[in-house]
Amino acid sequence: MSRPMFEHAALVGIGLIGSSISHAMRRKGLAGTITGSARTKATVDTALKLGLIERGYASAAEAVKGADLVILSVPVGACRALAAEIAPHLRQGAIVTDVGSVKAAVVRDIAPHVPKGVHFVPGHPIAGTEQSGPEAGFAELFDNRWTILTPEPGTDKAAVEKLKAFWMALGAKVEIMTPEHHDMVLAVTSHLPHLIAYNIVNTAEHLERVTDSEVIKFSAGGFRDFTRIAASDPTMWRDVFLNNRDAVLEMLGRFSEDLTALQRAIRFGDGDTLFRLFTEARRVRRGIIEAGQDTAAPDFGRQHKADGDVPQPSGKSARK
Amino acid sequence: MSRPMFEHAALVGIGLIGSSISHAMRRKGLAGTITGSARTKATVDTALKLGLIERGYASAAEAVKGADLVILSVPVGACRALAAEIAPHLRQGAIVTDVGSVKAAVVRDIAPHVPKGVHFVPGHPIAGTEQSGPEAGFAELFDNRWTILTPEPGTDKAAVEKLKAFWMALGAKVEIMTPEHHDMVLAVTSHLPHLIAYNIVNTAEHLERVTDSEVIKFSAGGFRDFTRIAASDPTMWRDVFLNNRDAVLEMLGRFSEDLTALQRAIRFGDGDTLFRLFTEARRVRRGIIEAGQDTAAPDFGRQHKADGDVPQPSGKSARK
Numbered sequence: 001m002s003r004p005m006f007e008h009a010a011l012v013g014i015g016l017i018g019s020s021i022s023h024a025m026r027r028k029g030l031a032g033t034i035t036g037s038a039r040t041k042a043t044v045d046t047a048l049k050l051g052l053i054e055r056g057y058a059s060a061a062e063a064v065k066g067a068d069l070v071i072l073s074v075p076v077g078a079c080r081a082l083a084a085e086i087a088p089h090l091r092q093g094a095i096v097t098d099v100g101s102v103k104a105a106v107v108r109d110i111a112p113h114v115p116k117g118v119h120f121v122p123g124h125p126i127a128g129t130e131q132s133g134p135e136a137g138f139a140e141l142f143d144n145r146w147t148i149l150t151p152e153p154g155t156d157k158a159a160v161e162k163l164k165a166f167w168m169a170l171g172a173k174v175e176i177m178t179p180e181h182h183d184m185v186l187a188v189t190s191h192l193p194h195l196i197a198y199n200i201v202n203t204a205e206h207l208e209r210v211t212d213s214e215v216i217k218f219s220a221g222g223f224r225d226f227t228r229i230a231a232s233d234p235t236m237w238r239d240v241f242l243n244n245r246d247a248v249l250e251m252l253g254r255f256s257e258d259l260t261a262l263q264r265a266i267r268f269g270d271g272d273t274l275f276r277l278f279t280e281a282r283r284v285r286r287g288i289i290e291a292g293q294d295t296a297a298p299d300f301g302r303q304h305k306a307d308g309d310v311p312q313p314s315g316k317s318a319r320k
Numbered sequence: 321m322s323r324p325m326f327e328h329a330a331l332v333g334i335g336l337i338g339s340s341i342s343h344a345m346r347r348k349g350l351a352g353t354i355t356g357s358a359r360t361k362a363t364v365d366t367a368l369k370l371g372l373i374e375r376g377y378a379s380a381a382e383a384v385k386g387a388d389l390v391i392l393s394v395p396v397g398a399c400r401a402l403a404a405e406i407a408p409h410l411r412q413g414a415i416v417t418d419v420g421s422v423k424a425a426v427v428r429d430i431a432p433h434v435p436k437g438v439h440f441v442p443g444h445p446i447a448g449t450e451q452s453g454p455e456a457g458f459a460e461l462f463d464n465r466w467t468i469l470t471p472e473p474g475t476d477k478a479a480v481e482k483l484k485a486f487w488m489a490l491g492a493k494v495e496i497m498t499p500e501h502h503d504m505v506l507a508v509t510s511h512l513p514h515l516i517a518y519n520i521v522n523t524a525e526h527l528e529r530v531t532d533s534e535v536i537k538f539s540a541g542g543f544r545d546f547t548r549i550a551a552s553d554p555t556m557w558r559d560v561f562l563n564n565r566d567a568v569l570e571m572l573g574r575f576s577e578d579l580t581a582l583q584r585a586i587r588f589g590d591g592d593t594l595f596r597l598f599t600e601a602r603r604v605r606r607g608i609i610e611a612g613q614d615t616a617a618p619d620f621g622r623q624h625k626a627d628g629d630v631p632q633p634s635g636k637s638a639r640k
């Protein structure tokens with residue numbers, strides 16, 4: 001048997017992402033042993049029971065001892081304290097990475113704590129579901145998705161290359177960019193969509209002339225799609241918005257400006273403008289499907305009965 | 321064999337909804353014969369080839385002759401002219417309905433043309449996909465979804481009951497309300513979500529510091545969900561916004577007000593407000609799943625490879 005890529009991987013945080021990394025590591029035998037720690041004992045126990053880790057600890061400091069790969073999979077607001085806690089216990093030559101949805105703030109919070117001889121390479125897999133916790137993970141989560149790495153200039157090249165190879169072995173494609181550019185790109189492809197989804201759900205909940213029950217019953221008109229995103233982990237998303245404020249506010253400004261233009265077009269009955277903008281939007285969808293970043297199946301391939309016992313109808317995949 | 325519910329159903333417009341109605345009628349044998357007309361010869365030819373209709377016509381007037389059920393499945397902006405065209409050819413006692421996403425404007429446009437002795441019962445199935453055209457339809461589209469009927473006071477009760485039974489036989493649940501209330505409810509559960517989806521896609525397309533290619537590559541962070549809705553038929557949606565202006569502008573006002581509050585919370589680092597609002601939104605998602613209006617599968621049960629050849633991983637349905 002060939003040697004695994006890492007002798008000992010430590011998972012600090014074992015939620016959706018941490019547990020999916022474990023599944024994907026196991027699939028390819030990327031780590032000799034996997035240890036882990038989590039904020040709650042229940043999570044550690046579940047992770048042990050599911051075989052996500054071989055040894056579990058309440059303390060991150062214990063979990064990382066001797067590891068040549070340390071992956072922080074925690075809300076970005078928790079990174080600073082964890083980095084301080086694990087710093088004295090990191091093995092020389094180890095690679096430390098994270099999976100946070102914000103990168104500049106994470107670099108600011110983690111980098112100062114990383115000892116000389118340890119390689120910090122920040123990362124962010126652009127993948128997830130609306131579910132949380134160690135039972136939500138699965139090995140395929142990163143397949144064909146992008147992971148962005150944002151190493152500072154001067155980071156050990158071999159460490160960056162090794163982490164890149166690791167993510168590719170997990171199934172992902174890898175791109176390298178600056179933390180600042182990452183935060184701008186994700187502000188539009190992830191943070192703004194989540195903010196808007198949270199917002200429309202809250203708007204719908206607080207109407208006087210439409211009941212909550214009506215909102216739920218007739219949600220298949222489009223609203224239900226937004227509720228999936230808005231069911232994502234509140235702690236994670238609070239931290240994202242607190243830590244990527246400037247880029248999110250900039251994108252929000254653009255969004256509101258464009259929405260005002262649409263609002264005017266509706267108010268003044270400008271059908272040509274509406275038609276033109278709606279037609280342009282179709283092109284982006286096609287690009288995403290061609291790039292393999294979403295399914296071409298109508299309605300995301302949703303089962304057309306909520307109880308899921310209806311087979312995919314054959315006519316459903318017919319397309320113009 | 322028992323007699324079908326209708327001797328002769330006429331489909332005026334054979335796109336996603338018209339073709340799905342045909343499939344669902346065939347599934348239960350609800351019509352003795354089905355005729356149809358469409359704006360283009362290509363659609364009529366396809367509908368004949370697929371067996372959606374037995375006889376196809378370029379003219380709606382021809383298609384409705386002798387029909388005891390006439391279903392207009394066209395963009396709401398096309399209803400007025402079509403109603404005028406078919407009016408002289410409608411059979412006494414026939415039921416005329418539509419599937420438009422706006423109801424007050426449709427009543428305004430169709431009702432004046434409907435001859436005495438013909439029963440006009442406006443309808444709207446809250447179901448669809450982002451695809452269009454006669455090949456996009458499938459029999460299961462309406463299963464477990466709601467159809468709203470908005471008959472005016474004084475409409476023949478037997479006709480309303482019969483159309484209700486018809487939609488239930490197509491697989492739907494039926495609710496009756498006024499056109500004005502329908503338009504308010506759908507403004508929030510359907511029209512506003514579509515408008516916002518179109519808007520964010522257009523915002524993302526016109527940034528200077530993030531390329532279109534980056535938007536597409538990293539769309540799995542949430543953005544891609546919005547592009548599905550924004551891939552819906554531009555003509556249909558232009559007509560919706562032109563014909564439900566007041567309710568959409570009202571909901572848009574509420575949405576913008578709420579978004580401004582979120583924006584302030586982000587600007588001033590008010591994590592407690594963000595956390596509270598994000599947590600509330602989760603509840604609505606649960607309500608929708610419990611009501612059978614969306615799948616409980618994570619990520620809508622999307623295949624986790626774009627090429628669709630990966631079986632549903634068993635760990636994927638695990639939930640906390």
